[in-house]
Amino acid sequence: MTIHIGAEKGEIAETVLLPGDPYRAKWAAETFLTDVKLVNQVRGMLGFTGFWKGNRVTIHGSGMGMPSLSIYVNELIRDYGAKTLIRIGSCGAMQTSVAVQDVILAMTASTLSTPSSGIFRELNYAPCADWSLLSAAAKTAAEKGVKTHVGGIYSSDVFYDERPDLNEQMVRHGILGVEMEAAELYILAARHKCRALAVLTVSDHLLTGEALASADRETGFGDMVDIALNAAFPS
Template sequence: MTIHIGAEKGEIAETVLLPGDPYRAKWAAETFLDDVKLVNEVRGMLGFTGTWNGNKVTIQGSGMGMPSLSIYVNELIRDYGAKTLIRIGSCGGMQNSVNVRDVILAMTSTTLSTPSRGIMKEMNFAPCADWNLLQAAAQAAQAKGTPTHVGGIYSSDVFYDERPDLNEQMVRHGILGVEMEAAELYILAARHKCRALAVLTVSDHLLTGEALPSSDRESSFGDMVEIALQAAFPT
């Protein structure tokens, strides 16, 4: 048990899926896992452990933004022995070739700032995904026939961004999508010698203005969860 996670020792799996929304964690656990048990509800940030194809999996909400995710990932790794951490979340598309409902596999994540900035000091550390997870996820997506893009994303530390010039440069340099957590996840995984990946569903588009209505989001996110599970436990 930690300050932010109320699970007992042994209740958290080595493989953890990390949606930002705790209710999305509940939906994913009840939809995809067997023998589901609620293992955390501290501050309403729900976490569940169950099995997928006989493999133990935890799905833990991580909140919005890198500071919140950093708290949960640090505790999951340090206190519960998590080894594989996969973010499953939404993102905004930033290329015309990327459509709403497509899946993005984040090879790298560009950012202005993360909670680890103080450690890195003047260095511009380049956080990236675990290659084996990335490769397995790409293969799983291809097998499912899910429209998928692999490449760089942008992890923003603000939701209401008032820097259109910055977004223009992200688009210009081929960034596929924008979200708010992956860069810190990748840095923490590198620091602690764990595996990490971000599997993201495009829920809205910065160029076209298209967006999924809230009623469609859960059903559209199913492919993302399955791809993440298949990447963690390839057959």
């Protein structure tokens, strides 16, 4: 076990899905996996390991924001041997072509800063998804008829943003949506030679003000979980 994860060695699968909300992890594990076992509940951050179509999978909460995700992903990779990490979460749409409940596959993740910024110093590193996961996810979404968008997103380090000028530039440059974790996930995966992808469901729209109810945010995201699992284990 580690400081933040109470699982024993061998209780974490090589493939890990990462919702921010620990209760969304619980819902996804109980909905999609069989033979589910609770493997972590340190500080209320729930993690579960089970099977999907015979493949061993862990679904583990990552918390809110890049600093929190960085803690869990570092420990999952370095101490438990995770190799494929897929963020499943919500985002806010930033383009009129993107609607609430659509799915976004994040090809790249722009950001102002991450916990890894100090390593790069003056370099503007470009975090991107793993191509094998991205292409498999896009194929699955097309086969299932899920309205999906592939492109760049913005990983913000604040939730209550007070930079409307920056948002205007994100919209202007085609950024599909905003969330708070993917950029650091992609950086850590690159550093440790792992695979990473963010599959995001649009929960609200920055331009129209439309938003899902809180109950729908937890249970209405089945498409992205299905896409993530099929991307990790393509048939």
